[in-house]
Amino acid sequence: MSSAVRPGLGYAFTLASAGFFAVNGTVSTLALEAGIPPTRLTALRCTGAAVLLVAFLATTSPRRLRVRARELPLLAVFGVVGVALTQFLYYVAIGRLPVGIALVFEMTAPVWIALYVWLVRREAVRGRLWFALLLSLGGLVLVAQVWQGGGSLDGIGVAAALAAALCLATYYLLGERGTVGRDPVTLTCWSFVAAALFWAVAAPWWAFDAAVLGEQVPVSVGDVRLPLWLLIGWIVVLGAVVPFWLSISALRHLPPTTAGLVATVEPVFASVVAWLWLEQVLTGWQVAGGLVVLTGIALAQTARTARPASAAPLPETPAPLST
Template identity: 45%
Template structure:
């Protein structure tokens, strides 16, 4: 390849991939508010990640067994890759992000994770030795600047060293997720690739946090929908179902599938829409207000993404 796009895939296919990433970012953004309700209901972050991974694995495994059971076969030379992809790409992003935000303001943790596009661009330029158009660098500067405004990182009063390291590792994990995903879609179909990645991530969590210690009693708890829907309640397990199906399975499959049509760098850039969508949903649903600075930041992020779209 000579540019950040995949030469063999052009036109409508590329636009289809970009559209898939936008929808995934929207679903992840919606999932942010739902996840906040789950966490406030008493489920620890690590347990939440464990049940997300496990639920997604079971859903995708069942789908693959019904539609194409042969696709689940793992060859010996693919095993190591799938283990790495599941742990470093799927489990890694979540665990290090949660460590970061447990020691840093959430805005700073989010900003650190979303520096992944910069790492991908540097990897493409200096490791793959591929040409990167100057507009992509300008787009990255705009996108990161916009995220700084959206996250309002200057509100953080202290910067914990371990938190900063964890946030940096989360960014590396996110970059690995995109880059390994690009390779993975070349050797496996999207469903089985995502299923096994979640499977090995689940195995990792099962070792760290044995499943028999899961707080199962929470499942029957009645939880308020919060914000403008505070008077409405639903069983805790329904929130988990929504998170697994629409906040995990659907967006992850969309992103992995999109990597068949667009490059990891562009996929990561468009993925920066997630915090913008998340802020809008949180404002509308639970009343987390957006300041003028945050709105300007969202516009700057969108401008950066639009500029990246011209860097073909």
């Protein structure tokens, strides 16, 4: 028997997911400042999430873990580009940019998706796409404050955030294909597995000194110091698995487009958390630019006139799995 559709619960799940992802941006920044490189932090997050999701499915529904040979190429690209590289590039970005600014750049993914389906797939799109593109690009100009000697933001950070947006767009587009024959939970599980295997090769575990996880690191709350492993545990459980589960659960009660629009509050949440916790202060122009970009993203989310029935957005966004 299917459960009743309760939109209020869907909104609550989506907002909670965005909140967890937003806090995760600040916790990840603390881990990066403690000396964990983006490659290792991404490997820890992907591997931890993969282990937890595989363990859960193996315990509750092992049949769902079966993989057909023809699925392997898609799962590999989905996991490496959509998960491993998206998260890595996001960590590079927040190591050089305020968390909220990095998210604003990354969450332009829906704009690039709409352009792709129009240019490559020849899908019909609504005229609002062009206004969405104009708003997004104009908002990014304000966020970067390009009139200040070529911009006020770190160039590598901006490039990483924009590259993360393209990887996130790939994640959504491949997710449309992947959910044709596989439910979102197992699809995301195997994408984390593929990402974990990628990082096991790109950043071998034997080169990692696990003793650093026991180091006490400052968390920007008075003189409080916590073991690094506790921050990593948060990033894996409350920064990946829990918000992912909440966003998937929300799709039982809300249409994907609605959930995607609500999830755009994540950069706002992330900026507030980073401001209160890390004292990352944004200028008035950056705040205004961020709001303009989010308006463009909201329009782009609804620019496609015909989307596949299986095209439910998968969670890391907006993030996030990115945040």
